[in-house]
Amino acid sequence: MAGLLQQVSLPGEEIPWLNEIRRRGRMVFEATGIPTAKTEAWKYTKPRELGGDDFVLALPSNNLDASIPNLAFDSYRICFENGIFNPRQSILPQGVEVLPLIEVIMFHPEYRTLINANIQLERFPFAALNSAYLNEGVFIHIDSKVEIKKPLTILYHTDNKNQNLLCNLHNLILLDEQASAKLIEYHCYKGELKSRYFVNVVNEIYLRRGAFLKHYKVQDEAFKSNHIALNCVDEASNAVYQAFCLQKGANIARNETHVLLKEEGAFAEINGAYVMNGWATLDTTTDIEHLAPNTISHQLVKGVIGGDAKGVFQGKIHIAPLAIKTEGTQLHKALLLSDTAEVDVKPELEIFADDVKCSHGAASGELDEDKLFYMRSRGIKEEEARRLLIDAYLEDVISKIEDEKIASWIRLMAK
Amino acid sequence: MTTPILEIEDLYARVGDKEIIKGFNLTINKGEIHAIMGPNGAGKSTLSNILCGKPGYEVTSGSVRFKGKDLLVMSPEERACEGIFLAMQYPVEIPGVPVTTFLKHAVNAIRKHRGQAELDTMDFIKMVREEGKKFKLDAEMIKRAVNVGFSGGEKKRLEALQMAVLKPDFAILDEADSGLDIDALKIVAEGINSLRDGRRSMLIITHFQRLLNHVVPDFVHVYADGHIVKSGGKELAVELEEKGYAEFEREK
Numbered sequence: 001m002a003g004l005l006q007q008v009s010l011p012g013e014e015i016p017w018l019n020e021i022r023r024r025g026r027m028v029f030e031a032t033g034i035p036t037a038k039t040e041a042w043k044y045t046k047p048r049e050l051g052g053d054d055f056v057l058a059l060p061s062n063n064l065d066a067s068i069p070n071l072a073f074d075s076y077r078i079c080f081e082n083g084i085f086n087p088r089q090s091i092l093p094q095g096v097e098v099l100p101l102i103e104v105i106m107f108h109p110e111y112r113t114l115i116n117a118n119i120q121l122e123r124f125p126f127a128a129l130n131s132a133y134l135n136e137g138v139f140i141h142i143d144s145k146v147e148i149k150k151p152l153t154i155l156y157h158t159d160n161k162n163q164n165l166l167c168n169l170h171n172l173i174l175l176d177e178q179a180s181a182k183l184i185e186y187h188c189y190k191g192e193l194k195s196r197y198f199v200n201v202v203n204e205i206y207l208r209r210g211a212f213l214k215h216y217k218v219q220d221e222a223f224k225s226n227h228i229a230l231n232c233v234d235e236a237s238n239a240v241y242q243a244f245c246l247q248k249g250a251n252i253a254r255n256e257t258h259v260l261l262k263e264e265g266a267f268a269e270i271n272g273a274y275v276m277n278g279w280a281t282l283d284t285t286t287d288i289e290h291l292a293p294n295t296i297s298h299q300l301v302k303g304v305i306g307g308d309a310k311g312v313f314q315g316k317i318h319i320a321p322l323a324i325k326t327e328g329t330q331l332h333k334a335l336l337l338s339d340t341a342e343v344d345v346k347p348e349l350e351i352f353a354d355d356v357k358c359s360h361g362a363a364s365g366e367l368d369e370d371k372l373f374y375m376r377s378r379g380i381k382e383e384e385a386r387r388l389l390i391d392a393y394l395e396d397v398i399s400k401i402e403d404e405k406i407a408s409w410i411r412l413m414a415k
Numbered sequence: 416m417t418t419p420i421l422e423i424e425d426l427y428a429r430v431g432d433k434e435i436i437k438g439f440n441l442t443i444n445k446g447e448i449h450a451i452m453g454p455n456g457a458g459k460s461t462l463s464n465i466l467c468g469k470p471g472y473e474v475t476s477g478s479v480r481f482k483g484k485d486l487l488v489m490s491p492e493e494r495a496c497e498g499i500f501l502a503m504q505y506p507v508e509i510p511g512v513p514v515t516t517f518l519k520h521a522v523n524a525i526r527k528h529r530g531q532a533e534l535d536t537m538d539f540i541k542m543v544r545e546e547g548k549k550f551k552l553d554a555e556m557i558k559r560a561v562n563v564g565f566s567g568g569e570k571k572r573l574e575a576l577q578m579a580v581l582k583p584d585f586a587i588l589d590e591a592d593s594g595l596d597i598d599a600l601k602i603v604a605e606g607i608n609s610l611r612d613g614r615r616s617m618l619i620i621t622h623f624q625r626l627l628n629h630v631v632p633d634f635v636h637v638y639a640d641g642h643i644v645k646s647g648g649k650e651l652a653v654e655l656e657e658k659g660y661a662e663f664e665r666e667k
């Protein structure tokens with residue numbers, strides 16, 4: 001475990017509350033360790049490589065002298081370079097609180113109770129690891145009834161030529177009543193395709209009454225990196241959370257979304273796509289808890305897997321006894337492009353209430369030979385025909401993104 | 416002077432263990448319209464698929480030359496680029512791919528093969544819309560995914576539209592008339608006739624005479640049990656309609 005848990009000196013050590021969180025994180029991670037196949041939640045995705053590598057926690061000295069990748073749409077920008085917030089590269093909106101998380105912990109103790117409020121560290125070893133180093137990350141606070149029209153993009157740009165960086169990030173996002181925003185997370189790398197690094201993100205999202213968050217993410221990490229993200233979403237009545245995550249990079253990657261629909265009328269739509277031709281494992285894990293009546297959740301995830309790659313989808317819908325008249329749907333589909341490609345799917349429904357609508361489905365298949373021939377018979381080259389069919393396969397999920405500019409960007413990224 | 420565009424010589428082909436094409440011979444010259452008529456299951460679609468290079472068929476002997484070149488070694492896309500087009504008996508649905516996108520890729524692939532520049536997207540869409548009108552396929556239908564939610568007749572009209580846009584040198588129309596009501600039949604027939612310019616060749620496959628009343632062929636062949644059992648002029652189609660195929664099947 002020497003690689004991941006190190007003795008480092010971090011800001012804020014004079015704050016007992018922070019020390020306690022870090023101590024507990026360290027303790028839990030020491031006890032759980034890197035999950036193995038024996039851990040039910042990590043049966044298909046095996047991050048064991050993380051045990052072998054020596055990691056160095058990202059520090060401000062690991063600065064990156066790269067230009068920021070261009071975004072295809074107009075956006076505010078919160079930049080992390082090699083795991084460290086860089087205010088100089090960031091473009092922040094007026095009238096919205098965007099602060100380094102550590103500043104909030106130090107100077108606004110009233111927000112501390114939000115941190116790890118819904119996360120049971122024992123269930124999430126990497127969230128425990130994340131807490132052990134709690135420091136980097138941002139706090140985004142949107143006031144009641146404020147609508148941020150322009151998207152807010154968190155850009156994570158990593159290069160790491162020399163060391164195996166551990167980028168440990170914890171973001172806290174709070175939308176007060178009726179606030180609305182679009183959040184984009186873009187994880188990308190510079191230069192070396194073979195960089196090894198580990199991005200470990202925890203996003204805690206609180207949506208107060210009637211708040212509306214659209215959350216888009218593109219995970220395009222270097223091919224030997226690891227990416228583990230936990231999104232923990234807490235929704236009050238009539239809050240709306242719409243998410244789309246495209247995963248296309250990294251060696252081992254998991255995007256896990258845990259939604260708590262705590263009050264009546266809360267709504268969540270968790271969509272996603274993953275595309276991989278190499279040898280990676282791309283994992284999408286969800287856990288939607290319907291805790292109040294009349295709550296709604298929809299999930300649609302589609303994957304395209306070739307080479308020796310593996311897709312994993314674990315989707316759970318939990319409906320608590322009180323949560324009558326709720327609706328939960330889930331669909332996972334995968335297109336397998338080679339004989340060695342693999343998809344593991346684990347849907348789970350736990351229904352403790354009456355009068356609910358709940359459905360789940362999964363399907364996987366290969367590219368349709370008749371469709372391919374039809375296109376080729378019109379002169380379209382086989383490679384191009386395959387490409388068109390793959391794009392078409394993902395189109396129904398990508399087209400659910402309402403913002404056309406963002407949809408085009410994701411469509412392009414998925415190619 | 417006649418120039419052969421397609422020369423099929425003593426072709427034998429199978430699907431799995433089943434021999435379907437058995438000693439098929441046919442030469443089509445530039446500008447000629449041939450019709451092949453035959454009962455269900457005779458192997459007409461098998462022949463068209465083999466001519467277009469559909470995987471899954473095994474040619475065991477014989478040869479096919481297209482414009483003098485060995486056709487059987489070419490990939491389906493090469494054949495299309497060389498100028499072959501097949502209007503399929505059962506057009507395929509392609510969810511997520513709009514007709515315009517599909518056709519644009521096809522037209523540009525063929526243009527690229529000929530060393531021509533790609534078409535401008537706006538010009539292209541305008542052109543497809545204009546052509547679409549001829550086949551009573553409006554702008555809304557052309558925006559939809561290929562064949563998805565199209566009725567049987569609309570699918571056939573879309574095949575004809577594709578032919579009109581791709582302007583092949585040689586078109587095979589496999590049961591282009593099946594499932595069409597009389598109005599749609601006329602639309603498709605007009606489309607075919609408008610492409611008939613004395614240089615373009617066609618092979619019309621059908622088991623009814625119906626379409627041949629509107630698109631009058633130069634030659635009619637009766638096809639049964641994997642090969643041509645009788646050839647003649649357009650009057651042969653009428654004879655077939657009266658007598659049925661049984662007679663010819665006995666003749667072989």
Ligand SMILES: Nc1ncnc2c1ncn2[C@@H]1O[C@H](COP(=O)(O)OP(=O)(O)O)[C@@H](O)[C@H]1O
Pocket residue numbers: 430431433435453454455456457458459460461462471
């Ligand atoms: N892929 C296939 N596998 C097995 N048999 C086939 C296949 N395709 C066609 N056949 C058989 O070949 C014969 C000819 O079929 P087809 O060419 O479709 O006839 P037609 O178009 O003249 O009605 C039929 O008996 C049919 O069942």
Ligand SMILES: [Mg+2]
Pocket residue numbers: 459460461504589590
């Ligand atoms: Mg047929």
